Structure formats: structure tokens, C-alpha cells
Amino acid sequence: MTDGCDLELINLTKKYGDALAVDQINARFDAGKYVCLLGPSGCGKSSTLRMIAGHEAVTGGSVVLDGFDVSHLPPAKRGTAMMFQNYALFPHLTVRDNVAFSLRMKGENKSSRHAIANELLELVDMTALADRLPSQLSGGQQQRVALARALVTKPKVLLLDEPLSALDPFLRIRMRAELKKLQRELGITFIHVTHGQDEALALGDELVVMNNAVIEQSGPAREVWSAPKTEFVARFMGGHNVITLGGTKVALRADDVTFGKTGLAATITSVEYQGNHVALTTRTEAGDEVLALLADTTFFDTPKNPGDAVLLAWDEGRLHRLQA
Ligand code: ADP
Ligand code: MG
Secondary structure (H helix, E strand, O other): OOOOOOEEEEEEEEEEOOEEEEEEEEEEEOOOOEEEEEOOOOOOHHHHHHHHHOOOOOOEEEEEEOOEEOOOOOHHHOOEEEEOOOOOOOOOOOHHHHHHHHHHHOOOOHHHHHHHHHHHHHHOOOHHHOOOOHHHOOHHHHHHHHHHHHHOOOOOEEEEEOOOOOOOHHHHHHHHHHHHHHHHHHOOEEEEEEOOHHHHHHHOOEEEEEEOOEEEEEEEHHHHHHOOOEHHHHHHHOOEEEEEEOOEEEEEEHHHOEEEEEEEEEEEEEEEEOOOEEEEEEEEOOOOEEEEEEEHHHHHHOOOOOOOEEEEEOOHHHOEEOEO
């Protein structure tokens, strides 16, 4: 397979009429990274991905791959490939012919394109079903075929738009492990759009969090999760409280909240058992909702009930000041 390459987005902008879908975003991705682009519905993720792929014209700015501005090249000339949300397999072609399709378009002869398709079907573990039609496959199998088809052009960057959203929750978790393994084996850059923070954390070396057409924060997954810069990122990534203390807004991880002998006065509003954790929702006198995630053993040493008064405590070093 080909090596990965640097991908850079410079002031990338998309307008549909007057509506701004992507507003001058800047990002740089090292070769061979698994990048997750996440954010709520409508924030501009798919538009960004389609501009990288060349399926959508850029309104402004550029997409730079390996040092070349590819913004105005057709999709097939960019070194990128896209896997669509609904897989978009041709219903009348066999699995093998679906995978070989773009090679046929390029004029590759039958034995050579079948040899390449077979190699990719082997990679996604679909060799045994190569002669079936898409309608004779399960959702997970169709997804593997779509992956093989996207990889047949030997892209340097694979773009995946919500590739797991059509699968049931059990299969989704299995396929996400397969995607991660495949990306490691190929060593190429994957850019995977999702609106799920758990999926992004499970897969992404790097996260890019978008909101309202802009990038709110990007960086290594652990950094984005543990040090959110804005209230939006803290709330969207989950697991954090946003509290107003002395006139400033701070983020505090739910698993960093304890009950002390001194601290911020609050009342417990709900108690939820989650197996290895117990989630206690509290309300402070100022009206902030603060979630405390306690290890089950800690909770059951001194159980609490809704209505109980508690004092919320934490290590000062664990507070993150948020940008206004
Ligand atoms: P996401 O993938 O994050 O849900 P999109 O990139 O699909 O977001 O959409 C961003 C914004 O652009 C949304 O407000 C959406 O309605 C709008 N949009 C997307 N595609 C089109 C289009 N082809 N024509 C007009 N507006 C569009
Ligand atoms: Mg989308």
C-alpha cells in the first residue's frame, strides 16, 4: 500500500448560497494518523470531508496534500478515497466487481483488476463471499465491501463519513475495532466523521471538534478529553462538569469530584448505579448541576440518597479554566 501523507486545510470555507457551512477552518494532520472529526449534526463535518475528497467545490481556502494544493483536482486525482454513510454499492454487481469497479473505469484489464480486488477482499476478510450480490450480505459485510472498494485506488487518505452509524450497537463496536486495526496495518491517514464522542475517543489518535462551522478544539484525543478549552467541548465530550466559581467558568471531571468535610454545598438529586461507578447528580446553591462519578466501593462505604446534603470537594489542580 502507499504511504500516508500530510494533509493540511488552510482557511477552508464552504457556503451554500448565503449559508456558511464551514468557516475558514485551519488544521494539519500528520501522515498515518487516525483522525476523528466530531461535532453535533449540522456543524459542517460532511461538508469538510466532501471538500477534502473533491465531491464538493471549495468556496474559499485550500486542501493541501503532501505539499500540493489539490483543491481544484477531481476526486480520482487527489490520492484520497471516500467511504459513504450508506455504502453506495452497485446492487447489480457482485462483491468482487463492486471492489474492482474503479479499476475498470481506469481501463485495467479483467485479470489484473480481479487480482487487486481479491487482495483487498482478503484484507477485509470477504474472500468467501466475493461472488455474492450486495443484497445477499449483512450490514457489516456490506461495510467491509465498501471499505475494500474505497481502498482499491490505494489512497493516501481514506475519508469515512459516519461509517458505523447504519450498524446495530453490537456490530458497531466490533467494526470500530476492525477499522482501527485496518488503519494500523495500512499506515495511511483515516479521517472519520462521527457525532459520537465515545466512537471518537475509541478510534482517534487526533480529534477535531467542530461546532457551528468552526473548529472549537483539536489535538491528541487524550488532551482534548482531559483539557477541554471551551464550555462547548467540555459538555460535548462528556464526563465533565461546567461550574461557575468566583465569576469564572471552569471544567472539572466528574470522576474528580468527591464528598468532603468542607467544600461547595449541594443537594443530591439523583443516584444511578452504573456497575463499576455510581453517578450522583447534585445541585449547588447557585443552581449549577454537578455530577460526581464515584467508584462503587467508595459509594457503598457511605451510601447517599436523593435529598441528602453534601459538600463537594476536589483537588484545585484538577480544575480547567474555560475560555469565555
Ligand atoms: P454535518 O455533517 O456536521 O451534519 P453538513 O456539513 O452536512 O453538517 O452541513 C452543514 C450545514 O450546511 C448544515 O446547515 C446543512 O443544512 C447545510 N448543507 C449541507 N449540505 C448542503 C447543500 N447541499 N445545500 C445547502 N445546504 C447544505
Ligand atoms: Mg454529516
